[in-house]
Amino acid sequence: MFDQYQYAIVRYVTFLPKTKNEIELFFASIELLHADRACPVSQPLMDYGNKKLPDNIEVKGPIKGSLGFRRIAMKSSDAISWYRSLMKGNAKVPFPLEEDLIDGKDGEPILTKEFLQEPKWPELSTPITAESLFGNDDSDFPCPYLGRGMHPVQLHRLLPSDDHYLAPITYSKEVCEWLSYRVHFDVSEYSELVGSVALVVPNNDIKSINVQLARNKNGQEHFVSEVIPRAAGRLDGYELTVFEKRYGALGFMKTNKIVTSHFHIDPAPQELEETGYYLYRHSMGLIDYQPPAPFLRAITTSISKISQRYTFEASDGLHTVESRDKESQFTTTFQEQGQKLQTFRSKMALAKNNRLRRKKAKDQGQYWFFDRDKARKFLRETISKTREEILVVDPYLNGQQLVDFLTFVQTDRLKINVLTSLASAVSHGDDAQLSRKQYLIEDMNRAGSLFMERGISLDVRVMAGGRNSPVVHDRFLLIDNSVWFLGNSLNQIGERASVLVRLPDPLTVEQKLGKIFEDSESIYLSESAPKGTSN
Secondary structure: OOOOOOEEEEEEEEEEEOOOOOEEEEEEEEEEOOOOOOOOOOOOOEEEOOEEEOEEEEEOOOOOEEEEEEEEEEEHHHHHHHHHHHHHOOOEOOOOOOHHHOOOOOOOEEEOOOEEEEOOOOOOEOOOOOOOOOOOOHHHOOOHHHOOOOOOEEEEEEEEOOOOOOHHHHHOHHHHHHHHHHHOOOHHHOHHHOOEEEEEEEOOOEEEEEEEEEEOOOOOEEEEEEEEEOOOOOOOOEEEEEEEEEOOEEEEEEEEEEOOOOEEEEEOOOOOOEEEEEEEEOOOEEEEEEEEEEOOOEEEEEEEEEEEEEEEEEOOEEEEEEEEEEEEEEEEEOOOOOHHHHHHHHHHHHHHHHHHHHHHHHHHOEEEEOOHHHHHHHHHHHHHOOOOEEEEEOOOOOHHHHHHHHHHOOOOOOEEEEEEOHHHOOOOOOOOOOOHHHHHHHHHHHHHHHHHHHOOEEEEEEOOOOOOOOOOOOEEEEEOOEEEEEOOOOOOEOOEOEEEEEOOOHHHHHHHHHHHHHOOEEEEEOOOOOOOOOO
């Protein structure tokens, strides 16, 4: 299968712990080079004082050591042998093609985690091309090391069977910037790739695939598909299927065998909507795939000019604002469409987008409340589903809200953490015997007795900032793995128009609020409350 490849480029990152002299694999990719590529050259060793060493960076924090990176050239047969040794768990640091670039660590054992093969060796898988006309969405591209233009290509991957203990290294911005410049993707967005290995196998026959829209003089639309071979590529045995998606249904589909002609023109029965293709070869399976996407039929360009600059002084200093006037608009149309068809397409697209918008809002948990009873009912039902831990962050929360909402939990085997502020304590006037803090302590103790009876662990803390400027302004509800943002405090929820939103990325907010909670002063703690009964 790999005999037609002569050379490979290997990029690998290793970790050397500070406390022991054992080299561990952090990430590696092996890219076989197709016949059009010349013999590659390995990256030279870096000058460190009087020594020449691989490129490296010190890792600080809880995991101490150093990361080292190398990009080396290898014969493809040696690269495949190294990949298989990683698969078996008995690999050594690989040797570069050039003998004068061999480092002192080359040939030493390299530790790896237990791998899952994806797919089972020696089968290969095909990454899916982006639906967008303008490239992949980086946040959902499972093979970021490929780059945007590397296709047709197939893969084999070795993935760690569980979480890698080195993954927290990706929390360091400095380390991630260093890594991203070398492995060519943002490692902080792909922590699941820590400890993994990727074998990248470009197609040795086909350089690229182009599928375009064309019209004849009568206005009939056609698929124009072109399979462009490499210099020594052979196209026999390949099949290209073009297809159309029309408003949620599969429309036109045509399969062409690529034998002598690699250029095909297929008439479509009507104006095309969203089109895609897949390239197949019986001995290799799926080679390339383009999900359905609309053709670009028109471009609108607007030009504006700066008419005036205004300078003003805000509370944080001088600022300049540029006022722009819209001067003109240009529209380039690739195909004239009848008004009836334009109206129909607009109607279908608007209905689809509205459904997607509503579904997204529902999936993410977006709610609007202008009714106190409905808001309370929703929050109580949401809180009741807590199974492990809940954190309420509300600068104006007091003991009454503990009773009104948190007593609705349906299990006693959980932790309830509360982060409030002195702003929640009522004022007693100048002659008050109780300070705000003392009043808040007594208020929380009165409410806390209900949780103690049930044996629920309750920890109430007061954030820094006093009554006038608590360190957290907004209100949050952290329930197990979800984080809700509340527009109003619990004591006024629904009394005025308010929005509740479940955050799509809860982890970052959860970590920040967790740190603030840990740094805050505890005023009520019932960690070891005895198990009791409730009425």
